[in-house]
Amino acid sequence: MCEAAAYILKNGREELVLADVDVIEPDGDSLRLVNIFGEQKTLKANIISLNLLNHKVILVEKP
Amino acid sequence: MCEAAAYILKNGREELVLADVDVIEPDGDSLRLVNIFGEQKTLKANIISLNLLNHKVILVEKP
Incomplete structure (x- = not known):
């Protein structure tokens, strides 16, 4: 399978x-x-950003 | 493997x-x-946008 975990970047933390x-x-x-x-x-x-081999998607809140 | 094809959307075409x-x-x-x-x-x-099961990432040019 090829799913990923989505994280939001807040105050430098995921x-x-x-x-x-x-x-x-x-x-x-x-x-x-x-x-x-x-x-x-x-x-x-x-x-x-995306890192598919690590199954990770990074989001940031819209300004 | 979990790679994807990246497409750019131009004039409605990928x-x-x-x-x-x-x-x-x-x-x-x-x-x-x-x-x-x-x-x-x-x-x-x-x-x-992303569709990981379809192994597809969609980009758009920055305005």
């Missing part, structure tokens, strides 16, 4: 937003994250 | 930027893409 994420897509001015279990989270953020 | 991408990270105001063969591309773009 906080887990959602594990096992499959899809991240724009939803208006927000991002919708969907994982392989169908769980969804929507937040005002941008994707800043 | 153009392949780099295949087998492992890492996408900020490089100044650009994005650096690195694939599993060590090939790199740097471009002024943002990541707008």
Whole structure:
């Protein structure tokens, strides 16, 4: 499987937003994250980096 | 393996930027893409969506 954990960068620390994420897509001015279990989270953020071999996606809150 | 193909959205069409991408990270105001063969591309773009089960990352050029 090829899912990843999505973290948001806050005050220099990575906080887990959602594990096992499959899809991240724009939803208006927000991002919708969907994982392989169908769980969804929507937040005002941008994707800043990916490391797929480490299964990691880093987000930052929109200014 | 968990690499993905990175496409840039131009005039409503997806153009392949780099295949087998492992890492996408900020490089100044650009994005650096690195694939599993060590090939790199740097471009002024943002990541707008991911679909990891389909191994696809969509970028858009920065305005």
